[in-house]
Amino acid sequence: VKKKAVASLAACKALVQRDLADSAMNRLYYALYQAGVEALERQGRSPKGLDGDSIDGRWSHPFFRKNGSLLRGDSKDSKLFKTAFELRVRADYTKVPVEIEHVEGLLPHVEKFVAQTCS
């Protein structure tokens, strides 16, 4: 999962360079999600018994929106997951495009999160 998080982040940056905001936002969210999974696995945790929304043994997206702040002990991380998830939903499912400034605003926060949880 660590490799996937790092690769997703690299893909996001490449897409930002090409001004492909919706696709970049998708990769940025998954970099964050995968890094979150990595952090939980390093803590020896599994979805069973913790994540009521889990399906087929996978960590659910709502889990991170609700509990993101527990991963690093940073109260801002739930907000980070919420914001990234919302923009990813907008990018993937709505007609309103994500704007490149959205991605650029979140990118430094996600980079730091991935660096700290996957190092």
Added chain:
Amino acid sequence: MTQPKQEFLDRLKAEFPSEFAIVVHPFTIEEDRSITHFVNILMVPRDRLHDVVWRAWEIAEEIYGDEPTTFLMTTVSPEATAEHFAEQLEATGRECVRIPAKLLSGIIQVRRRPVDSKPAFASGWRQGPAAQGLADGYTKLPTTGWSMHGSSQTKTPRLGHALLAAETVEADDPIQRRYYFAA
């Protein structure tokens, strides 16, 4: 209205500039069945797209605490507002005009005129800055006259006035700001 809570929307209204408009509409997604609504904060300048939604979530956390929220929320630039939300605003029953994105850049600069000043249509556009015409004193949108004629200098304020007059909520409160509830 139960979701999102009126208190939350009132806080946004109080804190954010009146140029911002807010559209709330029902929204569901398979990935998270707790989600019921999408909150769109419109007309946010591109360089503030991130910090505005960040602050909005801080307000939400102050109100909801640890209670799970059931809405998603993002910010939308003036350009994307023009392209994607005109029809939706019309669907609320309030009149709205479709504005070319290239004409929207000036609209976010507008400020409301004093309540006791003359309406812009009476005084004319040329008697003051275009912003004076974009007033909350209007409670109804004139139904005609939104043509594009006139000099290039008048196009933006005419269109801007049309949009913001349309956005003015019918209310006794003259300083009430613009809210839409498409739900």
